Amino acid sequence: MALIELQNITKTYTVGEVSQQALKGISLSVGKGAFVSIVGPSGSGKTTLLNIIGCLDKPSGGKAVIDGQEVNHLGRKDGARFRGENLGFIFQAFNLIPVLSVFENVEYPLQMIKNEPAPQRREKVRETLQAVGMLEHAHKLPDQISGGQKQRVAIARALVTRPKLVLADEPTASLDHETAFNVIRLMRGMRDAYGTTFLFSTHDPRIVGEAETIHTLEDGLLVPNASEEIPS
Secondary structure (H helix, E strand, C coil): CEEEEEEEEEEEEEECCEEEEEEEEEEEEEECCCEEEEECCCCCCHHHHHHHHCCCCCCCEEEEEECCEECCCCCHHHHHHHHHHHEEEECCCCCCCCCCCHHHHHHHHHHHHHCCCHHHHHHHHHHHHHHCCCHHHCCCCHHHCCHHHHHHHHHHHHHCCCCCEEEEECCCCCCCHHHHHHHHHHHHHHHHHHCCEEEEECCCHHHHHHCCEEEEEECCEECCCCCEECCC
8 A cells, every 4th residue: 555645746946037847747656664765866856855745845736645644735733743643854964953962852753743751752762772873872962973973863863753654865975884784774674663664865875775666856757667676
């Protein structure tokens, strides 16, 4: 059963009198528990597509259905609730809260969105930080750790809620070779254990090589016959 169903998604940005069509009619189906990579040159529309799937932006046309919910017309409050209950995000810029510790950054979605009891959420945070190799840095602030460590914290924050879908924009860009493979193994393990769907926008051959399905975007369009399914 599909977790993501996109039908003829378009997106046009207008600045002054200039319009630019970022997506030109994307139709895509992604099944539950899939491990999918979207590749393409810079400016091809990959991040725009992830933002629409993640209810961070609205399409100009077409229909987006995520886990049975049509998300095109969700208002700000309903969109935020849907994201909090179903989605995890990994951004290139980390987006960590500078005044919160590593532990508190990872705990934040459990406390503010999921509202889980303190003993349960703290145990989840410890388990997830241990999985990404950051438990020993739990009490440090973001400006006290390296860029690669910040990315691992951002990944832990995305995974700690056990979301149905994780959207990742270049999630391993700041990681060394060994850490990147450890993180990819962690994600695949979570997919196998919880049925989490992972959708990546990436140039990293390490992720592309681990993906089970690859879709190529060029100039706002899926390239015909470029999608490739890779045997598990």
